[in-house]
Amino acid sequence: xxxxxxxxxxxxxxxxxxxxxxxxxxxxxxxxxxxxxxxxxxxxxxxxxxxxxxxxxxxxxxxxxxxxxxxxxxxxxxxxxx
Numbered sequence: 001x002x003x004x005x006x007x008x009x010x011x012x013x014x015x016x017x018x019x020x021x022x023x024x025x026x027x028x029x030x031x032x033x034x035x036x037x038x039x040x041x042x043x044x045x046x047x048x049x050x051x052x053x054x055x056x057x058x059x060x061x062x063x064x065x066x067x068x069x070x071x072x073x074x075x076x077x078x079x080x081x082x
Contacts, residue, residue, distance in 0.1 A: 047071060047079055055079040 003022075008015055045059045055071040071079045 049079075053077070 005015065005018075045057050047055055047057050049055050055073065056068045057071050058066060058068050060066050074080050
């Protein structure tokens with residue numbers, strides 16, 4: 001990941017443009033709850049959305065067995081994963 005240089009003491013358009021590019025790239029790579037597919041950091045599980053809008057949490061056990069569990073959603077249809 002690229003880190004921005006220290007901020008200049010006065011406004012610098014080149015610095016600001018570079019900073020905006022870095023922030024945009026980071027945002028593009030972030031997983032968000034209001035999108036169809038995302039990772040759960042604590043467990044390493046993946047949540048995927050099926051074509052009908054249902055969310056499923058996929059997990060892998062230590063032995064390699066893969067399981068899928070339906071995920072409930074909140075009132076705005078965002079998945080609620082614990």
